[in-house]
Structures are given as structure tokens and as C-alpha cells.
Amino acid sequence: MKSRPISLQRRLGVGLTLGLVVLWLTITLLIAAMLTKTLNKALDSSLEEVAQRMLSLAVVEIFNRETPDLLQQVVALHPHDEYITYLVRSADGTPLLQSHAVDAAVFPAKPQLGLRTRATHRLYGASAVSGTIFIEVAEPLASRNQALRQSLKLLLLPLIFLVPLSLLGIWLFVGYSLGGVKAYRNALEVRGANDLTPVVANNLPTEILPIAEAVNHLLARLRFTLEAERSFTANSAHELRTPLAAALAQVQRLRHEAPNSTFKKRIIRIEKSLEELANLSEKLLQLAKADLGEFLVATPYDLGQILGYLVDELSLEAKARVKLFLPEAKQVTSLVDPDALAILMRNLIENALKHGAANQPVEVHLTIEGVLRVINAGPIVPAEDMQHLTERFVRSKTLASGSGLGLAIAQTIALGVGTKLVLYSPARGREDGFEASLKLL
Amino acid sequence: MRLLLVEDSVSLGEAVREQITDTGYAVDWMQCLAHAQTSVATTDYDLILLDLLLPDGKGLDFLKELRQAGNTTPVIILTALDQLTDRIAGLNAGADDYLVKPFDLEELSARVAAVARRSSGNPSPIIQLKDLKVDLVSRAITRGETCINLTAKEWAVFEALLQHLGVLLSRTQLEDSLYAFGAEIESNAVEVHISRLRKKLGHDLIETVRGMGYRLVKQ
Numbered sequence: 173m174k175s176r177p178i179s180l181q182r183r184l185g186v187g188l189t190l191g192l193v194v195l196w197l198t199i200t201l202l203i204a205a206m207l208t209k210t211l212n213k214a215l216d217s218s219l220e221e222v223a224q225r226m227l228s229l230a231v232v233e234i235f236n237r238e239t240p241d242l243l244q245q246v247v248a249l250h251p252h253d254e255y256i257t258y259l260v261r262s263a264d265g266t267p268l269l270q271s272h273a274v275d276a277a278v279f280p281a282k283p284q285l286g287l288r289t290r291a292t293h294r295l296y297g298a299s300a301v302s303g304t305i306f307i308e309v310a311e312p313l314a315s316r317n318q319a320l321r322q323s324l325k326l327l328l329l330p331l332i333f334l335v336p337l338s339l340l341g342i343w344l345f346v347g348y349s350l351g352g353v354k355a356y357r358n359a360l361e362v363r364g365a366n367d368l369t370p371v372v373a374n375n376l377p378t379e380i381l382p383i384a385e386a387v388n389h390l391l392a393r394l395r396f397t398l399e400a401e402r403s404f405t406a407n408s409a410h411e412l413r414t415p416l417a418a419a420l421a422q423v424q425r426l427r428h429e430a431p432n433s434t435f436k437k438r439i440i441r442i443e444k445s446l447e448e449l450a451n452l453s454e455k456l457l458q459l460a461k462a463d464l465g466e467f468l469v470a471t472p473y474d475l476g477q478i479l480g481y482l483v484d485e486l487s488l489e490a491k492a493r494v495k496l497f498l499p500e501a502k503q504v505t506s507l508v509d510p511d512a513l514a515i516l517m518r519n520l521i522e523n524a525l526k527h528g529a530a531n532q533p534v535e536v537h538l539t540i541e542g543v544l545r546v547i548n549a550g551p552i553v554p555a556e557d558m559q560h561l562t563e564r565f566v567r568s569k570t571l572a573s574g575s576g577l578g579l580a581i582a583q584t585i586a587l588g589v590g591t592k593l594v595l596y597s598p599a600r601g602r603e604d605g606f607e608a609s610l611k612l613l
Numbered sequence: 614m615r616l617l618l619v620e621d622s623v624s625l626g627e628a629v630r631e632q633i634t635d636t637g638y639a640v641d642w643m644q645c646l647a648h649a650q651t652s653v654a655t656t657d658y659d660l661i662l663l664d665l666l667l668p669d670g671k672g673l674d675f676l677k678e679l680r681q682a683g684n685t686t687p688v689i690i691l692t693a694l695d696q697l698t699d700r701i702a703g704l705n706a707g708a709d710d711y712l713v714k715p716f717d718l719e720e721l722s723a724r725v726a727a728v729a730r731r732s733s734g735n736p737s738p739i740i741q742l743k744d745l746k747v748d749l750v751s752r753a754i755t756r757g758e759t760c761i762n763l764t765a766k767e768w769a770v771f772e773a774l775l776q777h778l779g780v781l782l783s784r785t786q787l788e789d790s791l792y793a794f795g796a797e798i799e800s801n802a803v804e805v806h807i808s809r810l811r812k813k814l815g816h817d818l819i820e821t822v823r824g825m826g827y828r829l830v831k832q
Contacts, residue, residue, distance in 0.1 A: 410693045410695065413713075413715060414693045414714055416714070416715045417622075418624035418628070420716075421629060421716075421718055424632075424717070424719075425631050425632065425718070428635070446715075450715045478697065481697060482697070485711075487717065488723050488724070511698055514697035
């Protein structure tokens with residue numbers, strides 16, 4: 173199944189918001205990296221400063237003792253958490269002085285100089301008195317990481333508000349900006365399939381405007397082409413009729429004057445061929461007109477009256493066979509182009525006259541609901557032939573002359589007016605014959 | 614019966630004229646509207662066969678003018694316009710019937726006869742006239758079981774009288790009905806044919822109004 177296309181508004185809303193989030197996260201990571209570097213530099217410097225300051229004080233303290241090798245632990249003036257601890261030792265690692273909450277496991281067995289990182293702490297070591305007294309200051313890494321985490325949290329916190337606000341803002345702004353495009357889309361949607369007038373394109377973005385201009389250009393070309401085709405069909409119909417009528421009339425006169433002989437038989441064949449040519453050219457032009465598909469008129473008219481005219485147009489012989497049944501009380505009005513409908517109905521009636529039993533009437537029913545039924549007596553058309561009868565140039569298995577276009581023309585017009593030609597054989601309510609039915613309202 | 618044919622196609626006009634003439638009607642054939650207007654102004658026609666698209670104008674305009682002027686001569690339109698609405702417009706403009714080109718000449722003859730019958734006030738093709746039964750379609754006259762044969766010229770005169778049953782027709786009007794059989798009409802042609810008709814159909818059927826003309830007596 174083909175997925176439904178995603179709207180531009182949604183695409184822009186989601187896309188821009190995702191872009192914003194990625195950008196924000198990248199900046200946050202950069203800031204975090206810079207912050208880590210600066211924080212470490214500042215804290216390392218503090219660690220060095222503390223170590224060097226503490227070492228000078230420790231050396232004075234140790235030298236002023238009565239027993240220098242005795243470990244002394246400095247008592248806290250006030251109870252507090254001790255982040256920075258220190259340990260003063262001799263070169264062999266003997267502790268001489270330490271802060272009150274020192275953890276000996278944090279420090280290496282023997283004192284070392286300079287900055288370094290151990291599993292849980294950052295250490296700095298310095299020495300004095302010709303390398304006999306060493307101090308090491310330790311700062312837990314957890315406190316540095318916590319500071320970094322808190323900074324990152326503060327940087328990421330705005331995203332919680334930024335994402336929905338950005339989505340909403342972009343949604344509204346894009347929606348407002350696409351107002352012209354939506355109006356254009358609506359204008360295209362509401363117009364009928366046969367409306368080929370230019371589409372009004374106001375407030376369209378410059379990116380879309382060329383498309384609207386191209387569409388209007390295409391519509392104009394289509395209009396011109398259809399108009400040319402329509403004009404050709406109408407002119408051809410008219411221009412062909414008179415010479416055909418003249419040729420047929422001359423041949424009929426010739427037949428009338430010719431003696432009964434082979435010569436007369438040939439004239440009759442020519443006359444027959446001319447009639448077939450006239451019929452075929454008319455059907456082809458009707459088909460062209462049906463394919464053009466412009467079937468609506470502004471003023472409703474009475475379908476029964478049109479049917480009456482059509483029956484009147486038939487030859488006197490054919491007219492005698494057609495029985496017309498119209499609703500008695502009320503008119504059946506329609507907005508379908510009467511000329512197109514006349515072609516449709518005429519083809520159905522001619523089909524029934526041509527293929528129906530010659531001595532039986534053709535019934536034409538129009539109901540108050542606008543259902544047209546054309547029924548003729550005759551043999552049943554096999555089911556396998558029925559489905560092909562509305563195909564172009566398909567003729568039933570009959571000796572009657574015909575173009576094989578009548579029902580195809582009727583079906584094309586029926587589809588063009590939004591209805592469907594339904595064929596039955598035997599006709600409904602009968603045991604033989606053929607029926608063509610369609611709803612015209 | 615005298616017809617006016619207005620048709621610009623020489624080939625079609627010629628064939629139609631021959632066909633109508635063969636049927637026993639006199640035909641004046643004009644190929645443009647200007648000539649048709651002159652003909653209508655100078656001659657009383659019983660029927661007009663009118664093409665719609667002519668070199669100097671539209672047949673429909675000619676028809677409207679005709680009707681506006683009060684002329685009620687029956688008109689059959691011969692049209693090449695294929696739209697039903699165009700054809701209906703012809704009827705609305707005052708035409709009595711129309712035929713779409715190409716048409717069968719026999720069909721044309723039948724339509725001409727039907728319109729002529731309708732305009733004469735008797736749309737039925739069978740007319741009972743005293744003891745005579747006249748079939749206008751098959752042109753057969755019977756008295757009981759006996760069939761009476763008329764020549765084409767006799768039929769033309771008889772039909773002209775029949776079209777105007779009970780109405781006085783002048784000798785000139787009856788001569789018009791013989792026009793189809795050649796431009797040269799003998800000065801006493803009408804009298805000769807009336808005399809023959811009386812012999813065949815009965816002496817009391819056609820009444821002479823001295824100095825005025827003839828009329829077919831109603832039942």
C-alpha cells in the first residue's frame with residue numbers, strides 16, 4: 173500500500189526541531205570539554221598552591237618538634253567534610269604530618285613528585301629540605317565529576333522546554349508561511365475536472381510560484397488543444413455530412429434510373445458502402461466527442477422531451493417500431509449536456525433497432541427516478557460476449573451492419589456523466605432479448 | 614404542389630430536385646438566400662426545403678424572417694449540423710420537420726408528403742372522398758374494389774386540389790403544380806387534366822367556378 177505523503181509543515185517542524193536539538197547537544201559537548209579542561213587546570217593549580225604552602229608550614233612544624241619522627245594529625249578547628257587531604261612523609265614513606273580525615277590508601281607507598289591521577293583521586297607531590305620531607309595533596313575525582321555533571325545538567329535543562337516550544341513555533345510559523353500554498357491547493361481541489369481556467373495563485377512563495385505558472389501554462393495549452401479538437405470534431409461532422417449526403421443522393425438517383433441488371437446491383441452495393449461510410453464517420457466523430465468529456469450544462473431540461481425529439485428523428489420505418497414510455501405526471505430534468513445524452517440514447521435505440529428482432533417493437537422506458545431502459549426482443553446474447561459489447565470496434569455475432577462503436581460510445585458518455593451502462597440478456601422481465609439500462613440523474 | 618428547395622450543394626440539390634420532381638411536385642431550386650427571398654416574395658409555395666448553412670447567410674435567420682412576416686408555408690430543414698440542440702433550435706424557429714444529412718431520398722419524399730398532409734389539415738394518408746378512397750402514400754385511388762390509375766400530371770393536379778379541399782384554386786395555382794413536368798406548359802393544360810380527372814373520378818367531384826378556378830367538392 174502506498175504510504176500517505178508527509179506534509180511540508182510536519183517535515184519542517186520535525187526536521188528543524190531535530191536540527192536544533194543536535195546543534196544544542198553539540199554545543200553542550202563542546203562546552204563540557206572546555207569546562208573540563210579549564211576546571212582541571214584551575215583545580216590542579218589550587219592543588220599545587222595548597223601543597224607548596226602547606227609544605228613550608230609543615231617543615232617549620234616538624235623541625236620545631238621535640239621528636240621529629242612522631243606522626244602528628246592536625247585536628248580540625250570546626251567539623252567539616254574534608255575534600256582536600258594531605259600527607260607529609262619522609263623520603264622512605266614514614267608519615268610525619270597529615271590532615272584529620274586522611275585516607276592512607278589514597279597515597280602511594282612512597283611519596284612521588286608532581287601531578288598525577290590515581291583511581292579515585294588527583295594527587296600533587298612536592299619536596300623540601302633537599303628531598304627529605306615530602307608532601308602530597310589529594311583531591312577526590314568525584315567532586316570534580318560532580319561539578320562537571322551539574323554544569324552539563326544546567327546546559328541540557330533548557331532542551332526540555334526548547335523542543336516543544338520550537339516544534340510549536342516552527343509549526344505555527346511554517347503554517348502561516350504556507351498559507352498561500354494551502355489556498356492554491358484548495359483552489360485546485362475544489363475545481364471540477366473540466367475546469368481548465370487558470371488557477372489564481374496569490375501569496376505563493378517564490379519557490380512555488382514557477383510551479384503555479386507552469387500549471388497555468390499547461391492548463392492553457394490543454395484548453396487550446398481541447399478547443400482545437402472540439403472545433404475539429406464539430407467542423408468535421410458538418411463538413412463531411414454534406415458531401416456524403418450529395419454522394420448518397422446521387423447514387424440513389426442513379427439506382428432509381430438504372431435498369432434492372434448487374435449494373436443496378438453494383439449501384440446498390442455502392443449505396444450500401446456509402447451508408448456504412450456515413451455511419452462510421454458519424455460514429456467516429458461521436459466517439460471523439462464522447463472522449464472530450466464535457467458533459468454538464470447550466471440549465472436543467474426535460475429528458476423526456478429530448479427522447480421525443482430523438483424518436484422523431486428516426487426514419488419513419490424505425491419510428492414505427494419504437495415505443496416510448498415516459499413518466500406521466502412529472503418531468504424528469506437533467507443537467508447533463510443534451511447533445512451528449514442524445515448521442516448516448518440514440519446509440520442505444522439504434523443498437524436495439526439493428527440487433528433486435530425485426531418484427532418486434534423496441535421499448536424505451538424513462539422512469540421518474542431518471543432510469544433509462546432500452547429493451548428489444550431477440551435471441552439471448554451469450555454471457556461471454558456480453559462483457560465485450562462495450563469495447564470499441566467489438567460487434568456482436570450478427571449479420572447486421574454496424575461500426576461496433578455504438579455501445580462503446582454510450583458507455584464512454586455514461587462514464588463521463590458519472591453513471592454506468594448496464595447490459596442484460598435476456599432483458600429483465602423477459603425470457604429473451606437484450607436490455608441496456610442506466611441511471612441518468 | 615410547388616416546393617422551394619434552398620440548397621447550395623449542386624450535387625445534393627440536383628438529386629433532391631429530381632427526386633421531388635419524380636414524386637410529382639414542382640420544384641424551384643435556389644442556391645442562396647437572396648434568390649430564395651425573391652422566390653418566396655413572388656410565388657406561393659406549398660413547402661420549403663431549407664438548408665441551414667448557405668453562402669450568404671443562415672437558413673435559420675431566413676426561416677425566422679419568414680415566420681415574422683406571417684408566412685406559414687411548411688418548412689423542412691435539411692441540416693448538416695449534428696448537435697441535437699441545433700436541430701431543436703430549427704423547430705423552435707418555426708420549422709415543421711427536419712432531416713439530418715446524409716438522408717435517404719425515399720425518407721425525404723415520405724417526410725415531404727407527411728408535412729404536406731399535416732399542413733393541409735388532414736394528417737392521415739388515407740382520405741375518403743365520396744365513394745373514392747385515396748392513399749396519399751402509395752398514390753392509389755380505389756372505388757370499391759376497382760383501382761383507378763392516374764398519370765403523374767393528373768395526380769399532380771388532383772393532389773393540389775386535395776391539399777386545399779373545398780378551397781378554390783386558380784388556374785395559375787394549378788399550373789404551378791404542373792411546373793415540375795417542364796417549363797413549357799400548354800395554355801389549356803389545366804382544363805385538359807381536369808377533364809380527364811372528371812372522366813376517371815366522377816363528374817361531380819371537381820367543381821368549376823367560372824372565371825375563378827376549380828375546387829374539390831367536400832363530402
